[in-house]
Amino acid sequence: MTEKVYLDSSLGFYGAGNIGYRWAVKVINAVSGRFVHVNTDCFFFLDLMDQHYYQNDFQGINTHFQTFQKILPRVEAVTVADFDQSYLLFKEYPNASPRLLLVGAIMKRLEIRKIVTTFSSGMEKFSFFERTNLMTVLNEMKLSRRVLEK
Amino acid sequence: MSPLLIDSNIPIIASEQIGEAWATVILNEVAKGNCPAFTSVLYCLEILESYWQQEKAFEGRVLYKNFKSLLDDQILPLTVEDFDLSESLFKRTPHLPPRDLIHSAVAIRHQMTDLFSIDGPTYTDIEEVRCVTLNELLRQLKLTGDYIDERN
Incomplete structure (x- = not known):
């Protein structure tokens, strides 16, 4: 499979507990090994740190940061050009969050259509990416559900 | 004078909705190229x-x-190296909000020591950066008077 995919930060903190955490890491590992290009942006870490900080989980910041730092295959810088591109998306989707529009802008820059995310609310209305869920990714990679349980 | 890294709270305070004069004055000096x-x-x-x-x-x-226009596009990107440095800062100061650590990391990586923010006390725990006070900034810009009184 040579298609590029974008990893949303929701994979990083999905579930927030130990089970969710191991599950997300396994999926990222699996995806990273199978796709030629896997990208996220450096705000992945910001989302991760914000989430843990607001839960007063300081140890979680450190643990997750170091784990994902090691396994994420390609982390894109965010530039002002991405903000300018996100403004074009804003005109089309004025109610979408700035962060989501920025993800869309970065995906456009990287010419990525597919996003792997556990975040679902309202994403289907955006034409700039095709949301795919974890099971779909695993099916496409011909990986069984058991990869999550190893 | 040393370049400043300007916090988002400064333009917000200077905006029409809040419109505090001191923030507008500083941003005008930036626009004029004096800061x-x-x-x-x-x-x-x-x-x-x-x-x-x-x-x-x-x-x-x-x-x-x-x-953006006022800063003449002097908007620094965020890279994974900034986050790597913020992680080092986090180990020293785990009580600080992650975003403030990232702001500090950006300043350090671009050889800047001075931040201008209304969140001044946050940055006192990070020795590589400092938050300049409004009084200090007004003095450096040779501005005095009502703006200081308003802020203090």
């Missing part, structure tokens, strides 16, 4: 998020555009 200044894409995101959360997304976009 070398930068911001970062994270501060830009904070502007947009702040207004979006108040259901004023369009106003946020306008403020971002004006702020």
Whole structure:
């Protein structure tokens, strides 16, 4: 499979507990090994740190940061050009969050259509990416559900 | 004078909705080229998020555009190296908000020591950076008077 995919930060903190955490890491590992290009942006870490900080989980910041730092295959810088591109998306989707529009802008820059995310609310209305869920990714990679349980 | 890294709260305070004169005066000095200044894409995101959360997304976009224009596009990107450095800062100061650690990391990586923010006390725990006070900045810009009184 040579298609590029974008990893949303929701994979990083999905579930927030130990089970969710191991599950997300396994999926990222699996995806990273199978796709030629896997990208996220450096705000992945910001989302991760914000989430843990607001839960007063300081140890979680450190643990997750170091784990994902090691396994994420390609982390894109965010530039002002991405903000300018996100403004074009804003005109089309004025109610979408700035962060989501920025993800869309970065995906456009990287010419990525597919996003792997556990975040679902309202994403289907955006034409700039095709949301795919974890099971779909695993099916496409011909990986069984058991990869999550190893 | 040393270049400043300007926090998102300064343009927000200077905006029409809050409109505090001291913040406008400082940003005018930046616009006139008297005060070398930068911001970062994270501060830009904070502007947009702040207004979006108040259901004023369009106003946020306008403020971002004006702020960007005022800084003559001196908006620093955020890279994974900034996050690597912020992680080192986190180990020393785990009580600080992650975003403030990232702002500090951006400043350090671009050889800047001075930040201008209303969140001054946050940065006192990070020895590589400091938050300049309004009084100090006004003195450096040779401005005095009402602005200091208003802020203090």
